[in-house]
Amino acid sequence: MSDDIKAPGFKASELIAGLESAFSKYSDAEKQSQIKKTNGIFDLQVSNDAKETVTWTIDMKKTGTVYKGKAQPKADVTIILADDTLLDLASGKLNGQKAFMTGKLKTRGNMMLATKLDTVLKGAKAKL
Amino acid sequence: MSFQGLISGSECAAPANPLSQVLKHTEGDRSLQQDRVSGPSTSRLHQLPGSSSSAPATEHDLALARQFFEGNSSGPGMSSGYTMQYPPELARMSEMSMNDRPGMSDVWALEQQQQLRALEESAAKGAWAAEFGNAPQQSSSGPSIQHAMPGGQEFQQQRSSFMPMYAGSMPVAMYGLSSPMQYGINANFTAVDHGKGKAREADFEAAFAKIAESLGPEETQTSRIEEVDERVTEIEEKLKNATLNAGEDEDLNFQKVWDQLQNSDLPPPKEDMAKWEAEFSQLMNAQREELEDYGTNMQKAWEGGVGDYAGPSQGVKFDGEGIPILGDYLFEKNNKYLESESRSYLSDAKQLLESNGSLSEAALMLEAAIQRGELGEGGFETWILLGETRNMDEREEAGMRALLEGVRIAEQAGAPGAGMLSLAISFTNESYDRASHTMLVRWFKAKYPGVPIPEETAKSIGTNSSWDTHERITHLFMEQARSQHGQDQMDPDLQIALGVLFYTNGDYERAQDCFVAALNVRPKDYLLWNRLGSSLSNGSKPEEALGAYREALQLRPTYTRAIYNVGVACLNIGADKEAAEHFLSALSLQESTNGDTSDQLWFTLRRALLSMNRSDLADLAKPEAKSNLDVFRREGLDF
Numbered sequence: 184m185s186d187d188i189k190a191p192g193f194k195a196s197e198l199i200a201g202l203e204s205a206f207s208k209y210s211d212a213e214k215q216s217q218i219k220k221t222n223g224i225f226d227l228q229v230s231n232d233a234k235e236t237v238t239w240t241i242d243m244k245k246t247g248t249v250y251k252g253k254a255q256p257k258a259d260v261t262i263i264l265a266d267d268t269l270l271d272l273a274s275g276k277l278n279g280q281k282a283f284m285t286g287k288l289k290t291r292g293n294m295m296l297a298t299k300l301d302t303v304l305k306g307a308k309a310k311l
Numbered sequence: 312m313s314f315q316g317l318i319s320g321s322e323c324a325a326p327a328n329p330l331s332q333v334l335k336h337t338e339g340d341r342s343l344q345q346d347r348v349s350g351p352s353t354s355r356l357h358q359l360p361g362s363s364s365s366a367p368a369t370e371h372d373l374a375l376a377r378q379f380f381e382g383n384s385s386g387p388g389m390s391s392g393y394t395m396q397y398p399p400e401l402a403r404m405s406e407m408s409m410n411d412r413p414g415m416s417d418v419w420a421l422e423q424q425q426q427l428r429a430l431e432e433s434a435a436k437g438a439w440a441a442e443f444g445n446a447p448q449q450s451s452s453g454p455s456i457q458h459a460m461p462g463g464q465e466f467q468q469q470r471s472s473f474m475p476m477y478a479g480s481m482p483v484a485m486y487g488l489s490s491p492m493q494y495g496i497n498a499n500f501t502a503v504d505h506g507k508g509k510a511r512e513a514d515f516e517a518a519f520a521k522i523a524e525s526l527g528p529e530e531t532q533t534s535r536i537e538e539v540d541e542r543v544t545e546i547e548e549k550l551k552n553a554t555l556n557a558g559e560d561e562d563l564n565f566q567k568v569w570d571q572l573q574n575s576d577l578p579p580p581k582e583d584m585a586k587w588e589a590e591f592s593q594l595m596n597a598q599r600e601e602l603e604d605y606g607t608n609m610q611k612a613w614e615g616g617v618g619d620y621a622g623p624s625q626g627v628k629f630d631g632e633g634i635p636i637l638g639d640y641l642f643e644k645n646n647k648y649l650e651s652e653s654r655s656y657l658s659d660a661k662q663l664l665e666s667n668g669s670l671s672e673a674a675l676m677l678e679a680a681i682q683r684g685e686l687g688e689g690g691f692e693t694w695i696l697l698g699e700t701r702n703m704d705e706r707e708e709a710g711m712r713a714l715l716e717g718v719r720i721a722e723q724a725g726a727p728g729a730g731m732l733s734l735a736i737s738f739t740n741e742s743y744d745r746a747s748h749t750m751l752v753r754w755f756k757a758k759y760p761g762v763p764i765p766e767e768t769a770k771s772i773g774t775n776s777s778w779d780t781h782e783r784i785t786h787l788f789m790e791q792a793r794s795q796h797g798q799d800q801m802d803p804d805l806q807i808a809l810g811v812l813f814y815t816n817g818d819y820e821r822a823q824d825c826f827v828a829a830l831n832v833r834p835k836d837y838l839l840w841n842r843l844g845s846s847l848s849n850g851s852k853p854e855e856a857l858g859a860y861r862e863a864l865q866l867r868p869t870y871t872r873a874i875y876n877v878g879v880a881c882l883n884i885g886a887d888k889e890a891a892e893h894f895l896s897a898l899s900l901q902e903s904t905n906g907d908t909s910d911q912l913w914f915t916l917r918r919a920l921l922s923m924n925r926s927d928l929a930d931l932a933k934p935e936a937k938s939n940l941d942v943f944r945r946e947g948l949d950f
Binding site: 205208210212213216219220223227270274278279280281283293294298299301302307308309310311 | 705738744776849872879888915921929
């Protein structure tokens with residue numbers, strides 16, 4: 184299952200596969216709490232150095248799943264970014280706003296939702 | 312500046328009243344044709360003397376000005392009327408194009424013209440008044456144009472973010488402005504043709520209303536329909552006449568506002584214009600995407616019968632300022648303290664907290680206190696204490712609800728400020744960034760009543776994205792911190808607030824600095840040690856974070872959140888077993904009171920167990936499973 188979601192030539196494949204397996208192991212309660220917090224469908228349009236593009240969908244609104252390809256029926260926000268940018272975002276080297284301001288990340292649709300991408304990508308977070 | 316010249320129009324060949332010049336622009340962005348064809352007024356605009364301003368800026372100014380005029384003159388007046396009254400007409404229009412009877416179109420157009428005139432006169436007046444009602448008061452303050460612009464809010468909202476990125480492609484985007492919308496409308500018209508017939512008119516009306524809504528007021532301009540269809544072009548011509556006629560009625564009102572705009576000495580700075588320009592084009596592009604998708608979706612829906620639209624949203628609802636609407640605090644059932652006798656649960660709980668007692672225990676006492684009507688000082692003290700205790704006990708949801716209630720009561724009691732900082736921190740933990748910003752500003756207002764908050768900042772809270780408000784609020788707080796520093800003062804609370812702000816934005820190093828500064832004043836504050844720790848941990852320094860957590864736990868061994876954070880740091884280091892043990896010990900602390908345990912703790916425990924490849928244990932570690940913690944102890948986990 185995890186292999187289907189990977190795209191050869193994309194470093195973010197591992198990250199997305201990790202997200203997918205994490206989501207698939209979520210209990211229903213966990214899924215509900217994530218969905219409640221995020222409530223959005225993200226399309227990640229990732230391009231790599233070889234100018235190839237792949238789209239992954241993170242559905243944090245209805246099903247709580249991650250899959251390759253465009254969102255069905257429709258994403259709330261499409262995030263267009265480079266492979267490396269996605270990795271930096273996930274590792275916390277870059278935050279969404281900085282990426283946006285420097286043009287590394289572009290959005291289409293509900294931009295407000297894009298601000299939540301950090302939360303979705305990141306794993307366990309310490310609390311204040 | 313060129314903008315001034317444009318407004319005054321004194322050297323133009325156009326009539327003295329600038330309004331008529333403005334109206335020329337109402338039918339759409341024909342600037343390119345006008346450049347070649349029409350009078351000196353427009354061509355002059357494009358060939359302003361190089362001395363007055365640099366060429367690219369002039370281009371932008373012009374484009375912006377053009378948009379501005381378009382938006383003001385035709386936008387509001389038409390859009391409101393158009394949206395409401397047109398669906399039937401449009402449906403007829405499509406039928407007619409099917410029948411294609413040449414004689415009829417003339418008659419029809421005439422009829423339309425009359426209707427339009429009436430519509431214009433009634434709709435425009437109200438809209439003009441509404442549109443410009445604000446302007447006079449604002450004309451003295453800097454960029455007054457910004458306020459008068461329809462959709463100005465949206466522009467501000469994205470101003471900071473779009474600017475750098477689109478600066479490069481600006482001229483292109485500028486010329487592309489009108490075309491996206493045409494495509495969008497085209498798609499809809501095709502859809503109409505497919506959906507002829509009475510039964511579908513209703514569908515179309517709904518669709519049209521929806522589109523109009525998604526377009527927002529500033530885009531629903533008659534100008535865009537221009538090239539859609541030959542017949543529409545005809546109407547467009549009539550419309551133009553109608554607009555001009557109606558325009559004379561508005562002269563008086565408009566003239567007033569206009570004069571004021573002209574007299575304002577402060578033209579908007581060039582950078583702002585460029586920003587608006589970039590943002591506007593970005594918005595338009597986004598809208599086009601939506602429309603394209605929408606067109607295909609609608610077609611599918613018509614072809615396939617009932618469309619599959621999203622069900623009720625499961626997400627948290629927010630109020631106008633981004634504060635989540637969570638509902639009432641849920642008291643725990645079977646609270647043993649409700650039965651037993653005590654003088655005062657509030658003071659008992661305080662005592663327990665003082666003496667490092669169990670947080671869950673203290674929370675139960677506070678709940679009992681509230682249920683018995685012992686609300687403490689001002690009616691909010693117990694609520695806020697309960698909320699803070701819940702948060703310390705890693706029960707964020709319960710904590711937020713209690714704090715929301717406490718803050719509400721405190722505001723009603725005329726003692727705003729209490730609990731607000733804690734609530735803002737709670738929102739931050741739950742990634743409710745807007746709510747966190749709102750609360751921080753409210754706290755600031757209560758804490759420093761003498762310090763004015765810029766109107767822009769106050770306004771942006773309700774409308775703009777957290778990326779924009781963050782910048783504004785940080786600026787406000789930094790200014791305050793600087794002025795305090797100038798007077799050799801240091802308010803640890805302000806430092807905490809700043810730290811939270813940096814933290815929200817992922818600026819963990821600066822957050823650390825703020826918490827360290829606050830710790831210099833309050834070295835015994837275990838909450839602060841924990842906050843420093845989580846800034847370090849989230850800033851990819853989990854090892855250093857452990858040191859800060861240790862300080863916190865030495866001061867407060869039962870601090871569940873710090874234990875949880877230690878677990879998270881272990882998880883990030885890759886010490887999964889240790890992480891699981893920490894989560895388990897936090898859970899056992901909560902369990903010892905017979906109270907509820909924290910879902911968040913269970914979730915993270917599960918994650919740790921999965922990383923250990925112990926999915927068998929992970930299945931047991933669900934909050935709903937209510938597993939006995941001894942199961943994990945038997946598996947060799949030591950806690």
